[in-house]
Amino acid sequence: MRRKLTAALAPPLAVCQYGCAGCCAAPIGVFWITGIVSIIYGFLGGPAGLDSISWTTVMLGLALWGIAAVWAETTIRSVEEDQADPNCKAKSSSSLCRIVRPGLDESNPLDEIKKFQ
Numbered sequence: 001m002r003r004k005l006t007a008a009l010a011p012p013l014a015v016c017q018y019g020c021a022g023c024c025a026a027p028i029g030v031f032w033i034t035g036i037v038s039i040i041y042g043f044l045g046g047p048a049g050l051d052s053i054s055w056t057t058v059m060l061g062l063a064l065w066g067i068a069a070v071w072a073e074t075t076i077r078s079v080e081e082d083q084a085d086p087n088c089k090a091k092s093s094s095s096l097c098r099i100v101r102p103g104l105d106e107s108n109p110l111d112e113i114k115k116f117q
Contacts, residue, residue, distance in 0.1 A: 003018050003076065004073065006018070007069055007072040007073045007076060008069045010032070011028045011029075011031075011032050011068040011069050011071065011072035012025045012026075012028050012029035012032055012068075012072070014072045014073075014076060015028055015072045015075050015076060018076045018079075018080075019072075019075050019076040019078075019079040019080075020075070020079050023075055023079065024071070024075055027071075028068050028071050028072050028075070029068075031064050031065075031067050031068035031071070032064070032065060032068040034061075034064050035060075035061045035062065035063075035064030035065035035066075035067075035068060036061065036065070037061070038057055038058070038060050038061030038064060039057075039058050039061035039062065039065075040061075041054075041057055041061075042054045042055065042056070042057030042058035042059075042060070042061060043058065
């Protein structure tokens, strides 16, 4: 419950705390901060400089915040699934588990470069 609440209120913090900060905390943070700025800007009149609240701008901010929250929850869930099955034996639908691992017969390209120097 705490993880979901943190993902809803502060998505980048949730990804850093419960997931993997290097995965996508930065783009989630951009969506979240842009959502906050858009909500504040909407209450101040929005791009049209209205005397009242620009509800379109406020709704845009809420949508951006929602996207960041869903993205954070998906990232956290994927990281947890991959930690539960590090060798991808269960062949789950996790996005991180689909990373191709090199076979034993494949050489490291950096070792090939070192041979020529």
